Structures are given as structure tokens and as C-alpha cells.
Amino acid sequence: MLSxxxxxxxxxRVYRKFWLAPVILGLLLLGGLLVAAxxxxxxxxxxxxx
Numbered sequence: 001m002l003s004x005x006x007x008x009x010x011x012x013r014v015y016r017k018f019w020l021a022p023v024i025l026g027l028l029l030l031g032g033l034l035v036a037a038x039x040x041x042x043x044x045x046x047x048x049x050x
Contacts, residue, residue, distance in 0.1 A: 037046040
């Protein structure tokens, strides 16, 4: 997992694609929100957001 992160950071530095960082971060946060929505305790709060 760390090697993938290292390669991604190296790619952004070499090819000057720094705009990819917020996109990837947003996708990871959305994925974490979806995983958290599977829990029954937090589901009503997630549904209220959307």
C-alpha cells in the first residue's frame, strides 16, 4: 500500500499533476463516508446530509 502511495506522489511531482491530490482525497473521503454509512448507528446522520 505504501509503495502505491509513494509511486503516486512521485508521479505527481515528476509530471506536475498536483491538481490530482484534491481529487484523490475527495474520492477517499467519499469512500470512507460510504463505508461509514453501512453502520446502522451512523446511517441516519449520513442520510440527512444527502
